[in-house]
Amino acid sequence: MSHFTRAAERLNVAQPALSQQVSALERELGVDLFERHGRRVVLAAAGERLLARAEVILAEVERARIAVQDEPDAPSGTTVVGALNSLVTTLLTRELPRFHHCFPQVDVAIHEATPVEMLRSLREGTIDLALSDDRLGDGSTALERRPLFVEELVVAVPTGHRLTRHDRLDPKDLVGERFVSYPRGSVVREVLVSLLRAEEHEAHILHECSTPEKLVASNLGVALVPRMTAEAAVGNVIVRRLRRPPSRTIGLFTVRGRHLSDxxxxxxxxxWTQGRAENGA
Incomplete structure (x- = not known):
């Protein structure tokens, strides 16, 4: 805008009043926002910088206005979610961006935990809900469960391992292997132990951690892991399915009768299953 007079007309204010406001702003900021050449004015460098910031602020104000007017009842606030490590690094990593796109005013705080820890946190009210396998709900009538999906368990082996010669595995093929597995209390670990005991052998578990696929990549053993975990593994890891695939059921758990925030x-x-369907899981 080359003249304050024209700017005043567009703003529907008196030209002297506009000039006074601009001068007052320049005094407050301690810089000249305009270069004045007689009746003609142009933005100074400081004015250009202020204009760029002002346009961003005004655009954000407009977006906020639209959000409030168009979706006055849209959920907002923060929810605290407990989740297994194997779900934090797969399902949530992939699906949270889609959730935030659907609910931009909702923040999700993720607490990685074991089923035992999540059960305690649910009872104490330090988490709102839990994303876990069915181990969390065993024997508890205080929890409500919403099943999400059934996930196949597969065998993860290092590149070049003898088991990679088979397209499908039988439990007997696992006899004599050195395993890395999840800590005690894990459903996946219990399935592994049961598979080997059905062959009248004990699972030889050398290492336990929340990310056994990483130990497999380091040639420290073989692991039974959820399929999503195996498919997300990088590097020296090959996946083999069992002929009669074991599985685990993933669900959302809340305390029965407890009010949930929006x-x-x-x-x-x-x-939470849409992304899995799109990826063919």
């Missing part, structure tokens, strides 16, 4: 309700009601 943010927690949005998390519970979101379709």
């Amino acid at each position: 943010a927690a309700g949005a998390f519970v009601n979101h379709d």
